[in-house]
Amino acid sequence: MAILIDRNARILVQGLTGSAGRHHGLSCRDYGSRIVAGVTPGKGGSQVEGIPVFDTVLEAVEHTAADVSMVFVPPPAAAEAILEAADAGIRLGVCITEGVPVQDMVLVNRALAGRPMRLLGPNCPGLITPGQCKVGILPADIHRPGHIGVVSRSGTLTYEAVLQLSEAGLGQSTCVGIGGDPIIGTSFIDVLALFNDDPETAGVFLIGEIGGSAEEEAAHWIRCHMQKPVAAYIAGVTAPPGKRMGHAGAIVHGGSGLARDKIAALRGAGVVVAESPARMADAMRQALEPNGGHPRQAP
Amino acid sequence: MKMHEYQAKELLQGYGIPVPRARLVDSADAAALAAKALGGACVVKAQIYAGGRGKAGGVVRVDSADAARVLAGRLLDSHLVTSQTGEAGLPVNSLLVEELVAVRREMYLSVTLDRGAGRYCLIASAEGGVDIEQLARQSPRLVRRVVVDPLIGLRAFHARDIARFLGLEGRVAETATSMILSLYQCFQDKDASLIEINPLVVTEDERLLAMDAKFTVDDSALFRQPALSALRDDRQFEPLEVRAAASDIAYIKMDGRIGCLVNGAGLAMATLDMLAECGGQPANFLDVGGGADQGKVVEAFRILLEDPMVAGILVNIFGGIMRCDLIAESLVAAAQEKDCRLPIVVRMAGARREEGRKLLEGSALNIVWQDCLESAARTIVGRIAASA
Numbered sequence: 001m002a003i004l005i006d007r008n009a010r011i012l013v014q015g016l017t018g019s020a021g022r023h024h025g026l027s028c029r030d031y032g033s034r035i036v037a038g039v040t041p042g043k044g045g046s047q048v049e050g051i052p053v054f055d056t057v058l059e060a061v062e063h064t065a066a067d068v069s070m071v072f073v074p075p076p077a078a079a080e081a082i083l084e085a086a087d088a089g090i091r092l093g094v095c096i097t098e099g100v101p102v103q104d105m106v107l108v109n110r111a112l113a114g115r116p117m118r119l120l121g122p123n124c125p126g127l128i129t130p131g132q133c134k135v136g137i138l139p140a141d142i143h144r145p146g147h148i149g150v151v152s153r154s155g156t157l158t159y160e161a162v163l164q165l166s167e168a169g170l171g172q173s174t175c176v177g178i179g180g181d182p183i184i185g186t187s188f189i190d191v192l193a194l195f196n197d198d199p200e201t202a203g204v205f206l207i208g209e210i211g212g213s214a215e216e217e218a219a220h221w222i223r224c225h226m227q228k229p230v231a232a233y234i235a236g237v238t239a240p241p242g243k244r245m246g247h248a249g250a251i252v253h254g255g256s257g258l259a260r261d262k263i264a265a266l267r268g269a270g271v272v273v274a275e276s277p278a279r280m281a282d283a284m285r286q287a288l289e290p291n292g293g294h295p296r297q298a299p
Numbered sequence: 300m301k302m303h304e305y306q307a308k309e310l311l312q313g314y315g316i317p318v319p320r321a322r323l324v325d326s327a328d329a330a331a332l333a334a335k336a337l338g339g340a341c342v343v344k345a346q347i348y349a350g351g352r353g354k355a356g357g358v359v360r361v362d363s364a365d366a367a368r369v370l371a372g373r374l375l376d377s378h379l380v381t382s383q384t385g386e387a388g389l390p391v392n393s394l395l396v397e398e399l400v401a402v403r404r405e406m407y408l409s410v411t412l413d414r415g416a417g418r419y420c421l422i423a424s425a426e427g428g429v430d431i432e433q434l435a436r437q438s439p440r441l442v443r444r445v446v447v448d449p450l451i452g453l454r455a456f457h458a459r460d461i462a463r464f465l466g467l468e469g470r471v472a473e474t475a476t477s478m479i480l481s482l483y484q485c486f487q488d489k490d491a492s493l494i495e496i497n498p499l500v501v502t503e504d505e506r507l508l509a510m511d512a513k514f515t516v517d518d519s520a521l522f523r524q525p526a527l528s529a530l531r532d533d534r535q536f537e538p539l540e541v542r543a544a545a546s547d548i549a550y551i552k553m554d555g556r557i558g559c560l561v562n563g564a565g566l567a568m569a570t571l572d573m574l575a576e577c578g579g580q581p582a583n584f585l586d587v588g589g590g591a592d593q594g595k596v597v598e599a600f601r602i603l604l605e606d607p608m609v610a611g612i613l614v615n616i617f618g619g620i621m622r623c624d625l626i627a628e629s630l631v632a633a634a635q636e637k638d639c640r641l642p643i644v645v646r647m648a649g650a651r652r653e654e655g656r657k658l659l660e661g662s663a664l665n666i667v668w669q670d671c672l673e674s675a676a677r678t679i680v681g682r683i684a685a686s687a
Contacts, residue, residue: 087635101520109417110449139649154302156617182414212414238575276671277569
């Protein structure tokens with residue numbers, strides 16, 4: 001079954017007529033994803049390689065029963081595109097766009113609260129359920145069907161992890177990129193909870209990085225709720241301080257944002273944290289062993 | 300994007316937030332004139348993109364116009380090293396000469412993003428001139444946070460609550476209330492990611508003044524803030540960082556000898572971590588980004604090759620949006636243009652990897668191909684050690 005998407009997902013692409021939307025929309029279709037529609041205001045009635053294009057998301061949904069939207073709309077209009085998808089009854093929005101203003105995302109997240117649409121991203125590579133469905137820009141050929149759930153704030157670093165997992169014979173149930181922006185629609189915890197309840201998922205690999213405190217919050221959740229083994233890698237152990245790390249998060253959760261604090265929090269929750277990016281699959285394999293080499297602490 | 304103190308204060312003043320009388324100068328003579336106009340005694344403040352200036356000698360009280368001239372002569376065109384600048388420090392190209400203010404008490408006020416809540420928040424403390432992170436850790440009760448619902452905005456009752464928390468009363472409390480609302484409006488209008496007034500002071504004659512201010516703008520919103528983009532002071536960056544920024548390449552100059560070119564921020568950080576584990580030191584962080592065209596990738600390689608510290612290059616690419624053959628073509632083009640003889644270790648995976656490999660192997664460059672990140676890192680570290 002995996003999580004969020006399977007072969008039945010009916011996908012529309014907001015921005016299908018742009019170069020990135022077209023390239024990746026068609027690449028998803030080549031993988032077997034059901035790309036049922038494109039949406040570009042002003043281009044309704046046209047087609048992209050046989051995929052009908054509509055002026056509005058609502059129109060596309062009415063004609064094609066799309067339930068997932070992949071957003072390739074440029075930053076100035078990305079927030080509007082997400083809100084339009086939510087309004088049209090889309091179940092899962094996946095925003096690939098990088099560079100959406102933070103203020104726009106603060107408003108979008110507030111507007112989505114209490115509504116049925118789940119947003120992935122922005123600034124994310126999308127997600128894939130290997131062998132069934134891909135929504136996003138991930139290189140499909142490195143993935144293998146299997147039972148490891150992958151969740152990550154990164155793009156290419158996720159591909160690195162997946163390549164290692166696949167080469168080690170550890171296929172994936174679903175791989176989910178949650179995005180690298182400070183404000184994103186879906187958190188580590190949201191995805192961990194889905195994997196926890198997914199019978200196809202036997203263990204989870206989590207990829208985090210410096211900044212904010214999402215990994216610490218995930219560690220706390222894992223300690224209290226996670227029934228499955230988790231391994232992780234945190235990037236940025238050697239990142240110079242003060243560079244691109246906003247002043248914001250650390251004020252609230254004193255001492256957070258550093259890789260070493262995240263690693264310590266995850267280890268404290270029984271997560272096997274890879275010492276190097278070359279040993280991510282080793283960490284996953286170790287976590288899957290009985291006791292994972294780490295006796296789990298009681299909450 | 301950071302801003303200088305004087306720019307931050309000009310923006311705040313535009314929203315009716317009072318700041319001390321001051322003049323921006325870029326010569327010793329102008330500093331003396333400014334001091335004279337302010338009555339002789341004044342404060343001279345070095346304008347750099349970093350905090351910690353006071354302890355580093357970048358904010359100094361002087362008693363006369365002559366003293367201001369001497370101090371300005373010493374500070375201007377020097378590099379100021381503070382706890383936040385790194386060893387090289389930052390160049391002092393201008394000074395803010397500011398009136399002396401008789402201060403009764405100091406407070407702290409800021410607006411920033413609360414990532415966990417996904418909302419903006421106002422932070423206040425009755426203790427001014429403090430490190431707010433440390434204070435929040437040690438004495439959380441001295442810090443008030445108001446998390447703002449973006450659909451409702453910051454309201455007058457929030458601002459009154461903050462004023463009361465700061466211990467303000469009467470007319471000053473009223474002024475503070477409207478100042479807090481103006482501050483939040485400014486934050487919204489300018490797509491700020493941080494505005495920090497530290498300290499905010501009450502003067503002996505019962506006025507509120509923003510004595511020092513930090514102002515950071517969301518880089519992702521600069522496309523709709525052209526007036527703010529124009530305020531960027533390129534002299535506060537490494538020249539190669541300025542060039543990289545012009546091409547929208549994420550580049551940070553570091554101290555080592557291995558030039559790194561990677562796609563994706565997470566993978567770029569992991570590559571630096573991997574190098575460190577193998578005993579190597581990166582010359583830079585460089586994320587060429589996802590949707591880069593060949594011109595951008597060639598420019599990224601040029602930037603690495605023009606850094607005199609770089610003795611070898613590590614390329615780590617995982618193709619997704621980015622195609623490995625585009626990277627390979629760009630690498631060959633840039634290396635030929637610069638007549639590069641440096642050892643280059645390339646590791647590629649993902650989209651069009653084999654095409655990329657063929658292009659590199661068919662070139663006359665000093666390139667070693669590696670299949671995995673760890674062996675790539677070890678190889679470049681070994682090559683550089685051998686050539687040193």
